[in-house]
Amino acid sequence: MKTLSTVESYLQEHQEEILEDLHTLVAAESPSENKTLVDQCGKTLQQLTEKLIGGEVNVFPQVERGNHFKVTIGEGENRVLICAHFDTVWEQGRLPIQVTDGKFYGPGAIDMKGGIVQSLWAVHALKEADQLPDLELVFLFTSDEELGSQTSRSLIEQEAKASDIVLITEPPVAKTGALKTARKGVGIYNLEVTGKSSHAGNHHSAGNSAILELAQQIIKLENLTDYEVGTTVNVGVINGGTKRNVVPDYAEALIDFRVETEEEAERMVNILENLEPITTDVEVDICGDLNRPPMVKTESTQQLYEKAQQAGEEVGLQIKEEHAGGGSDGNFTAILGAPTLDGLGALGEGPHAEHEHIIIDELPKRAAFLAHLMKKI
Numbered sequence: 359m360k361t362l363s364t365v366e367s368y369l370q371e372h373q374e375e376i377l378e379d380l381h382t383l384v385a386a387e388s389p390s391e392n393k394t395l396v397d398q399c400g401k402t403l404q405q406l407t408e409k410l411i412g413g414e415v416n417v418f419p420q421v422e423r424g425n426h427f428k429v430t431i432g433e434g435e436n437r438v439l440i441c442a443h444f445d446t447v448w449e450q451g452r453l454p455i456q457v458t459d460g461k462f463y464g465p466g467a468i469d470m471k472g473g474i475v476q477s478l479w480a481v482h483a484l485k486e487a488d489q490l491p492d493l494e495l496v497f498l499f500t501s502d503e504e505l506g507s508q509t510s511r512s513l514i515e516q517e518a519k520a521s522d523i524v525l526i527t528e529p530p531v532a533k534t535g536a537l538k539t540a541r542k543g544v545g546i547y548n549l550e551v552t553g554k555s556s557h558a559g560n561h562h563s564a565g566n567s568a569i570l571e572l573a574q575q576i577i578k579l580e581n582l583t584d585y586e587v588g589t590t591v592n593v594g595v596i597n598g599g600t601k602r603n604v605v606p607d608y609a610e611a612l613i614d615f616r617v618e619t620e621e622e623a624e625r626m627v628n629i630l631e632n633l634e635p636i637t638t639d640v641e642v643d644i645c646g647d648l649n650r651p652p653m654v655k656t657e658s659t660q661q662l663y664e665k666a667q668q669a670g671e672e673v674g675l676q677i678k679e680e681h682a683g684g685g686s687d688g689n690f691t692a693i694l695g696a697p698t699l700d701g702l703g704a705l706g707e708g709p710h711a712e713h714e715h716i717i718i719d720e721l722p723k724r725a726a727f728l729a730h731l732m733k734k735i
Contacts, residue, residue: 473703
């Protein structure tokens with residue numbers, strides 16, 4: 359193996375082995391809130407990284423969530439961080455693993471174990487060809503992204519600050535394979551309303567309905583949605599009341615908002631955190647935060663994207679870009695100024711859906727694309 363084109367040939371020749379590694383990792387189920395299973399999956403992943411790329415392993419133990427770890431290879435002046443999470447949204451046994459019509463189905467196949475395996479094989483192929491760039495390459499594997507990266511955020515930010523470039527192996531846009539150069543910021547809030555209960559027939563006027571207050575707050579919040587500026591508000595869950603004939607003294611709502619800019623994020627946070635009661639004699643309590651800041655495209659991101667386009671051409675891929683409404687750990691790295699390119703994972707469809715799958719024949723091509731990108735970096 360002497361040229362980059364042979365890297366792609368090597369990956370094509372080893373497609374079955376890539377698929378076997380994917381099966382091994384997906385079979386190690388890792389629902390985010392099950393620390394035992396997540397840690398077992400982490401050990402499986404460590405074994406896989408040792409087999410494919412070697413490197414120095416550092417484990418970051420956690421008490422309630424799964425342990426995080428990083429693998430470092432190379433000692434070049436430039437430092438590239440590859441971020442990936444190995445936890446999934448699926449409870450153990452919820453989704454079967456199956457291969458049908460050239461597609462690999464299973465829990466976390468596309469979100470994002472396919473991207474993990476793909477990136478490891480990209481580096482493996484470069485090492486086998488003795489073409490690994492003169493970089494310090496750091497893989498950071500985290501275990502709680504699906505829960506908001508509560509225990510991993512500080513670690514991600516620490517590693518990003520020490521890196522020149524960040525690559526996120528979340529899946530690309532379905533069907534088009536477009537990379538993600540910007541993402542919306544994500545706010546997560548819980549709204550609780552406390553009123554006063556009473557008999558709905560005999561003493562209706564003596565009560566103060568928490569549900570009535572919540573209903574009006576929901577209308578107010580949902581009306582903050584503005585598609586022109588890219589802001590959306592969704593009240594996804596509501597609870598409240600006890601009996602049909604009792605004026606409810608408690609109600610709650612779970613709120614999600616998305617924004618495209620830091621200024622809009624600040625405005626929305628200010629509105630949410632300063633809600634006042636609309637009806638009389640009730641109390642409202644709001645808690646939450648901006649879980650992920652917006653990932654805003656910068657000039658350095660554009661330059662990185664252009665390198666990705668060139669790398670794509672070399673393996674026969676036309677690389678496009680899109681702005682995504684969902685968040686990722688790339689939101690944390692981009693806000694720190696680190697050039698961040700997202701969507702470098704496996705091509706397929708259905709993250710968080712029962713038809714979650716990756717397209718098997720795209721694995722070696724996408725891995726070769728990532729290898730070419732690393733060379734250009």
